Amino acid sequence: KQEVTQIPAALSVPEGENLVLNCSFTDSAIYNLQWFRQDPGKGLTSLLLIQSSQREQTSGRLNASLDKSSGRSTLYIAASQPGDSATYLCAVRGSNSGYALNFGKGTSLLVTP
Amino acid sequence: SQTIHQWPATLVQPVGSPLSLECTVEGTSNPNLYWYRQAAGRGLQLLFYSVGIGQISSEVPQNLSASRPQDRQFILSSKKLLLSDSGFYLCAWRFGGYEQYFGPGTRLTVT
Numbered sequence: 127k128q129e130v131t132q133i134p135a136a137l138s139v140p141e142g143e144n145l146v147l148n149c150s151f152t153d154s155a156i157y158n159l160q161w162f163r164q165d166p167g168k169g170l171t172s173l174l175l176i177q178s179s180q181r182e183q184t185s186g187r188l189n190a191s192l193d194k195s196s197g198r199s200t201l202y203i204a205a206s207q208p209g210d211s212a213t214y215l216c217a218v219r220g221s222n223s224g225y226a227l228n229f230g231k232g233t234s235l236l237v238t239p
Numbered sequence: 240s241q242t243i244h245q246w247p248a249t250l251v252q253p254v255g256s257p258l259s260l261e262c263t264v265e266g267t268s269n270p271n272l273y274w275y276r277q278a279a280g281r282g283l284q285l286l287f288y289s290v291g292i293g294q295i296s297s298e299v300p301q302n303l304s305a306s307r308p309q310d311r312q313f314i315l316s317s318k319k320l321l322l323s324d325s326g327f328y329l330c331a332w333r334f335g336g337y338e339q340y341f342g343p344g345t346r347l348t349v350t
Contacts, residue, residue, distance in 0.1 A: 130282070158337050169245075169329060170341040177337065215283070219337070226273055226298075227331075227339055229283040 128153045132216055132230035139206055140238050147201040147233045149216030154194050160227065161190050161201050162215040170215065174201070206237045241266035245330050245342040253350055258303075258317040260345050262330030265311065270334040272313040274305055277344075278326040289313060325349045 129152040139145055149159070158177045162170040174183045174190040176199070182191040189202040203210060213234045217227035242265045252258060264270055274286040285298045287305035295305050302321060306314045313330055330342040 160338060162341075167327075167344075167346065169343040170331075172338055172340065175338050217283075217339075219339075225271065225333065226285045226288050227283075228285075229275075231280075231282040 128156075128218060128220055128228040130216060130218055130228050130230040132214075132233050134233060135231065136234040136236075138236040138238065141206060141208060143206050143237075144202070144204050145206055145235075147203070147214050147216075147235070149199040149201070149230055151197045151199075151218050151228070153220065154197050156194065156218045156220060157225070158219050159190075159192055159199050160217045160219070161188075161199075162217065164213045164215060164232070166213075173214075203235075206235075208237050208239050211235055211237050241332075241340065243330060243332055243340060243342040245328075245345050247345060248343065249346045249348075251348045251350060252320050254322055255319050258315070258320050258324070258347070260315040260328055260330075260347075262313040262315075262342055263311055264313075264332045267311070267332070267334045269310060270332040272307065273331040273333075273339070274313065274315050275329045275331060276326045277329060283329065287315070320349045322349050 131150045133148045160175045161173045164170050176183045176192040187204040192199045213232040215232045217229045244263045272289045275283045277283045289295050289307045303317050328345045331339045333339045
């Protein structure tokens, strides 16, 4: 069974810092990996999707990398802002269960002014 | 463009009462539909998925059930709620492409 782990569970940084969120998964046979953002009490917003054949994806200040063989992904946030404060979730898609996602528990990020 | 709706947004129900949560998707046809639950201190857990009308697969044994009476409608139900059913319920869809898109969620509190 696929297990997804996110480290750290919580992170607090001052505004302007660059930061890295980590995600690891136990089964490297994945179709893709998706990073989401969740604000308190809200649904999930998709940030980046990396296909299993890709190494990284970029969107604005966000860059996500994937090393499928080692079962790792990182989300890099450049020049963090208070508006980036949220929980960030990593999810991998396997080949069963209707291609549903297996989620980590998330990293709670607080960016202080 | 595609839109996903969930209602109600919040719900407080006593133990033993029935439950019906609804999810509808607009702007797409024959999507894969999913119900996830997010409980306090736990990650998102897949509850049910559906690849077509009337086709439901369950991932976790529980007192919940799901139905898909129409192509773009997905319903989560229970005949008798338990305290452990409390959580944040999220509906999601996927079609063709690779991304899953999530609805705004329903916060369920069982008292």
